[in-house]
Amino acid sequence: MIDVVLADDHPVVRAGLRAVVDGQPDMRVVHETGTAEDLLAWLDGGGRADVVLLDLRFGDAGPGSTRLGGAEATGTVVHRHATPVLVVTTYGTDADILAAVEAGATGYLLKDAPTEELARAIRSAAAGEVILGADVQRRLLGRMRSPGENLSARELEVLRLVAAGRSNDAIARELFVSVATVKSHLAHISTKLGTQSRTEAAATARERGML
Amino acid sequence: MIDVVLADDHPVVRAGLRAVVDGQPDMRVVHETGTAEDLLAWLDGGGRADVVLLDLRFGDAGPGSTRLGGAEATGTVVHRHATPVLVVTTYGTDADILAAVEAGATGYLLKDAPTEELARAIRSAAAGEVILGADVQRRLLGRMRSPGENLSARELEVLRLVAAGRSNDAIARELFVSVATVKSHLAHISTKLGTQSRTEAAATARERGML
DNA sequence: CGCCGCATCGTCCGAAAGGTGGAAAGGGCG
DNA sequence: CGCCCTTTCCACCTTTCGGACGATGCGGCG
Numbered sequence: 001m002i003d004v005v006l007a008d009d010h011p012v013v014r015a016g017l018r019a020v021v022d023g024q025p026d027m028r029v030v031h032e033t034g035t036a037e038d039l040l041a042w043l044d045g046g047g048r049a050d051v052v053l054l055d056l057r058f059g060d061a062g063p064g065s066t067r068l069g070g071a072e073a074t075g076t077v078v079h080r081h082a083t084p085v086l087v088v089t090t091y092g093t094d095a096d097i098l099a100a101v102e103a104g105a106t107g108y109l110l111k112d113a114p115t116e117e118l119a120r121a122i123r124s125a126a127a128g129e130v131i132l133g134a135d136v137q138r139r140l141l142g143r144m145r146s147p148g149e150n151l152s153a154r155e156l157e158v159l160r161l162v163a164a165g166r167s168n169d170a171i172a173r174e175l176f177v178s179v180a181t182v183k184s185h186l187a188h189i190s191t192k193l194g195t196q197s198r199t200e201a202a203a204t205a206r207e208r209g210m211l
Numbered sequence: 212m213i214d215v216v217l218a219d220d221h222p223v224v225r226a227g228l229r230a231v232v233d234g235q236p237d238m239r240v241v242h243e244t245g246t247a248e249d250l251l252a253w254l255d256g257g258g259r260a261d262v263v264l265l266d267l268r269f270g271d272a273g274p275g276s277t278r279l280g281g282a283e284a285t286g287t288v289v290h291r292h293a294t295p296v297l298v299v300t301t302y303g304t305d306a307d308i309l310a311a312v313e314a315g316a317t318g319y320l321l322k323d324a325p326t327e328e329l330a331r332a333i334r335s336a337a338a339g340e341v342i343l344g345a346d347v348q349r350r351l352l353g354r355m356r357s358p359g360e361n362l363s364a365r366e367l368e369v370l371r372l373v374a375a376g377r378s379n380d381a382i383a384r385e386l387f388v389s390v391a392t393v394k395s396h397l398a399h400i401s402t403k404l405g406t407q408s409r410t411e412a413a414a415t416a417r418e419r420g421m422l
Numbered sequence: 423c424g425c426c427g428c429a430t431c432g433t434c435c436g437a438a439a440g441g442t443g444g445a446a447a448g449g450g451c452g
Numbered sequence: 453c454g455c456c457c458t459t460t461c462c463a464c465c466t467t468t469c470g471g472a473c474g475a476t477g478c479g480g481c482g
Contacts, residue, residue, distance in 0.1 A: 012322045013322060015326065090301050165414035197468090199413060200377075
């Protein structure tokens, strides 16, 4: 019997995951929670599980929230409790997936995966295997080819303003530097991202979840 | 007894909605589907329902897909079958909500709404009342102030490509028109959106969920 | 029928952005 | 101590954009 913990802040999705798990003869839900804190408290309090199903977008509500994110929760669960974490989320940007995998997630699935694939993934995770959905793997491979993300803090700052639609001049005034500096940063950014223009750089940044 | 139809392309979410509905003594699921076409076919074939729970992001997969979107499906269901549609979706941009409401949706909820609120919304929808979540109402009010979105189909097409980082020249070749036309469209777009540059227009478009 | 919105194209010109090739100052590291 | 990276800045030049006109044809609407 595989003991599963559900960690998702959407009640509906939680109910759906429960329905899938309960529909399998060889697994059951032993705990269900809507916050990362609660999940960790339960595990710290002696809770035992074979697999944790976790929404990566845990606590995504506000920018000022001090709540734990899905990636941090994943890392803590994996390292402190040696429990496999299967990340199940709705939309997956490249950065999301990478963050989950780097945090030690055992698997990554999108919520539109068929229930049968989900059940298989849970069994694999419980057995310690690393499972990534076919589309996820494709994304990761495409992602690896492009070196990306060696951007310095300053460059990222500039890139963010570019993606917000500011002109070089506006960015220069906002960062208290000259236009030449902004252009210089932008040139470096485009080199690192392999883009041809500011707009393309902004689009790429968004696509990779770097904003 | 309230007869409910589930229309969502995420199996997990569908299972969750079913669990919520089945947990209520006064309602039941009479049909469940993952595509808008199937939903319409079922209704056209004589299927009767008191409420349709529908994911707005129906068939959001590819740009080249000929599948029906959630908004179109909503409009068809409401007008052809006089059945209340309760839109339940994960992330709701202003444009999404507006599209749903304009298409005639009876209600709009986010998936992170508590199950009890969802059940209440279903009863309200079945009774013909229009129910919008508190946060949704707040968004709508803020949305009304900005004029926006009188963009023509062609202009939107151009805007999408701009947001994807294409140059005017690339867009012109992609749409089989001259660069002058692209610039003309772009000028109109910036006038309508009140933006000063292509990048700002792209940023605004994203913010308003027009992509 | 005229008017308006839409889509298409054109020219001209100035402004913005991008590319090239520097340079200088500071920090970190072997 | 040199070496590299980051950040800052400069000048020069080319490409691209954006604004300001105008012009055509089409379709809907009163």
